[in-house]
Amino acid sequence: MADANIFPALIAHCKEYGYIFPSSEIYDGLSAVYDYGQNGSQLKKNIRDYWWKSMTQFNENIVGIDAAIFMHPITWKASGHVDSFSDPMIDNKDSNKRYRVDHLIEGFAEELRDKGGEGDKEKADEIISSMEKLIAADDFEGLKKLIEDNKIKCAISKTCNWTDIRQFNLMFSTEMGSVAEEANTIYLRPETAQGIFVNFLNVQKTGRMKIPFGIAQTGKAFRNEIVARQFIFRMREFEQMEMQFFVRPGTQMEWYNYWKAERLKWHESIGIPAEKLKFHDHVKLAHYADAAVDIEFEFPFGWKELEGIHSRTDYDLSRHQQFSKKKLQYFDNDLKEDGKPYGNYIPYVVETSVGLDRLVLAILSIAYQEEKWNKEDGTEDSRVVLKIPAKLAPVKLAILPLIKKDGLPEIAKQVMSDCKQSFQCFYEEKDAIGKRYRRMDAIGTPFCVTIDHQTKEDNMVTIRYRDTMAQERIALSDVRKIVSKKVEE
């Protein structure tokens, strides 16, 4: 079960321990924009690196690129984003607050469910199912009626005084060029995928890629989300990790099912428990898709989309071929059953698209734990710990001399210089050892080694494990080997 109560505590923890700060906080922040601190940026990098490795190293037929954020403006006309990348919005006339229609209705249904009265859950399900049908049919009048019939109120004015529903484009635009009159409107990319499509032939030809093959990319995307909420779940500037897999027409459903299964396994491989993941088929397909599914994760505020897997047909490449007037075709030399070559065609595409920030939030929300236990003397003890899988943890090893003198810091610094070539280490000599352990628990450091007076006699140190708090003595010379092995497990 999702535990909404831990969410505010998790947000506060992320700020206190250098994971995530509100953007430009000294100016009171910027709505739905966040900065990653020293630990958050390292966690994010570790997840990104693991995804990159999983895609481009574990798959021989997938390569990576890094396309620019700015693209020729026609890209977005061709992709359909200028005309169709919009959400239905409604404004409350009394507060002037704008809502995304689906969020407004979902919020109401959630509140109804939480009430737990007789028939409330059934009513909430009925409202969501009607909403999904109306959205799929682009029936804005029907959606407004649904809002009015259920007396859904604005959270600020508490009234039901609504405007008609209108579409609102989510792309940010800016101008390129130094002279205002000559400047071209360009867009900040709302998805990284188009950088892959426009480079399809460049990569295919220079890499001598044979279908089926994939192109992977990570990078920033920007959306003018109207209702930006739930911390880093829905942001205006975020990072995507996308892979477009180019396949022979007619084989797309086979590959779609393949990537559905692969991606689910991947999430489990980074430590997300299977029971916190599920598929959710799209009712309304995006303008480019013939099949689409979300991998949902049970966030503290409920089940929400973590990754999208879309069968994008030949829509994007066909549109770019049409708008650029450049052939974006592949010559398939392989022979069909009748002995004739497949010849020239525009490949079909299966896309996997995951939000890096949502993955960070998923990992942190599983990792965050408040623990309490009774000590031997009967008093209570407690700690807040981030049980981040060791391979993703920002700092792998804390090196702690028991006290700041008697030659212990010198030995600790030797361990530091030996280990820092292999993984991220953190050295600390201030405060009592128990306090330092708690701080490392809160940051999510999986291993600590303590150098004490005994070390000088026997060359052994104490290694402490974050998750169990168990301690054991190991040889000083084995620290690097043991920690490296555990990080790779």
Ligand code: GAP
């Ligand atoms: N290229 C396909 C595409 O962009 P999408 O479902 O709109 O599809 C893919 O986005 C993923 O990007 C989502 O599953 C989500 O993880 C992430 N994402 C989308 N909008 C986001 C936002 N405003 N803030 C954070 N992550 C977002």
